Amino acid sequence: MARKPAALALVVACATLALAGSAIAGNAGFGPPPPATPSGHSIQTVYWVIFGICAVVFVGVETTLLLFVFRYRRRRHVPETAEGPQIHGNTRLEIFWTLVPALVLVGIAFFVFAKTPAVRASGAAESAGAMRVRVESHQFYWEYRYPNGAISVDTLRLPVDRPVRLELVSFDVNHSWWVPELTGKLDAIPGRTNVLRFTPMRTGTFTGYCAELCGIQHAVMRTDVEVMSQDAFDSWVTTRGRSTAELGRETLDGVCAKCHGFEGEGDIGPPIAGNSTLVNKQALTMLLDEGQNLPSFPSYMPAVGLGWPERQVDALIEYVKSNPTLSGGTASGG
Numbered sequence: 001m002a003r004k005p006a007a008l009a010l011v012v013a014c015a016t017l018a019l020a021g022s023a024i025a026g027n028a029g030f031g032p033p034p035p036a037t038p039s040g041h042s043i044q045t046v047y048w049v050i051f052g053i054c055a056v057v058f059v060g061v062e063t064t065l066l067l068f069v070f071r072y073r074r075r076r077h078v079p080e081t082a083e084g085p086q087i088h089g090n091t092r093l094e095i096f097w098t099l100v101p102a103l104v105l106v107g108i109a110f111f112v113f114a115k116t117p118a119v120r121a122s123g124a125a126e127s128a129g130a131m132r133v134r135v136e137s138h139q140f141y142w143e144y145r146y147p148n149g150a151i152s153v154d155t156l157r158l159p160v161d162r163p164v165r166l167e168l169v170s171f172d173v174n175h176s177w178w179v180p181e182l183t184g185k186l187d188a189i190p191g192r193t194n195v196l197r198f199t200p201m202r203t204g205t206f207t208g209y210c211a212e213l214c215g216i217q218h219a220v221m222r223t224d225v226e227v228m229s230q231d232a233f234d235s236w237v238t239t240r241g242r243s244t245a246e247l248g249r250e251t252l253d254g255v256c257a258k259c260h261g262f263e264g265e266g267d268i269g270p271p272i273a274g275n276s277t278l279v280n281k282q283a284l285t286m287l288l289d290e291g292q293n294l295p296s297f298p299s300y301m302p303a304v305g306l307g308w309p310e311r312q313v314d315a316l317i318e319y320v321k322s323n324p325t326l327s328g329g330t331a332s333g334g
């Protein structure tokens with residue numbers, strides 16, 4: 001007789017341990033990371049309110065289940081083949097267990113709809129004076145275009161405490177911009193412009209991901225968001241608007257290196273170090289705009305440079321020329 005309560009205690013102990021494991025793991029355990037925007041705070045509020053309701057329901061249902069399993073178990077004197085009591089219908093109980101979950105779900109829906117404007121930062125205050133940044137997504141990098149014409153690859157710089165409006169577009173397939181500490185994810189879809197708004201409240205570097213499987217190098221399609229003081233941002237964006245010195249390196253590391261290696265040594269794409277196409281503006285522009293999809297050549301390459309201004313190609317060539325490994329290695333075919 002003592003075996004069943006012992007088994008029950010074991011199950012409860014295992015469940016407790018399993019939950020405790022995830023509760024102490026990582027940042028906030030199974031919660032969202034500490035938010036750095038009002039949008040992030042709203043997401044966190046929604047998360048914990050829904051989690052709380054679900055926890056109450058879970059504990060209620062599981063406790064009742066275990067109590068019933070124990071209370072209505074077969075007693076020793078009852079034969080195994082004996083039928084239990086046959087009960088048909090209980091209108092009050094059925095109304096109760098239909099209505100209560102329905103009301104809980106309607107309540108959650110209203111709460112989420114009420115919070116949505118805050119999550120999406122779509123209020124008038126957020127939109128006024130917002131800084132627009134165009135986010136061009138490609139296989140497998142993010143190109144950021146600032147209002148003064150400055151460009152950065154894979155690292156977005158933003159001033160603190162200022163609303164930002166990201167306009168997401170895609171040049172090839174669907175991608176999804178997601179920096180969990182800042183806001184929710186939003187897809188970048190070819191032929192559409194999707195808008196993501198938020199206001200960074202503290203400085204720091206936040207890491208994000210492409211959250212839509214977009215091809216073979218999807219996993220390395222990451223982004224950093226550096227939130228800095230308005231002064232630091234102004235000086236950075238002015239310098240970047242005037243000079244393309246850093247842009248060449250960023251472009252090689254963010255665009256080319258993900259498939260061809262940082263030294264052009266080759267990875268999932270063929271080696272490119274020393275390849276004359278890298279310093280031939282006309283040939284390089286054609287390759288960047290059209291990609292490489294000839295049956296006679298084994299490697300497929302997406303048209304990674306679609307939409308680039310000419311000076312980005314120039315910056316890339318300048319950087320290649322300045323790097324002896326990239327420009328001077330043994331020439332390879334293709």
Ligand code: CUA
Pocket residue numbers: 138139140174175176210211212213214215218219221
């Ligand atoms: Cu872009 Cu995954």
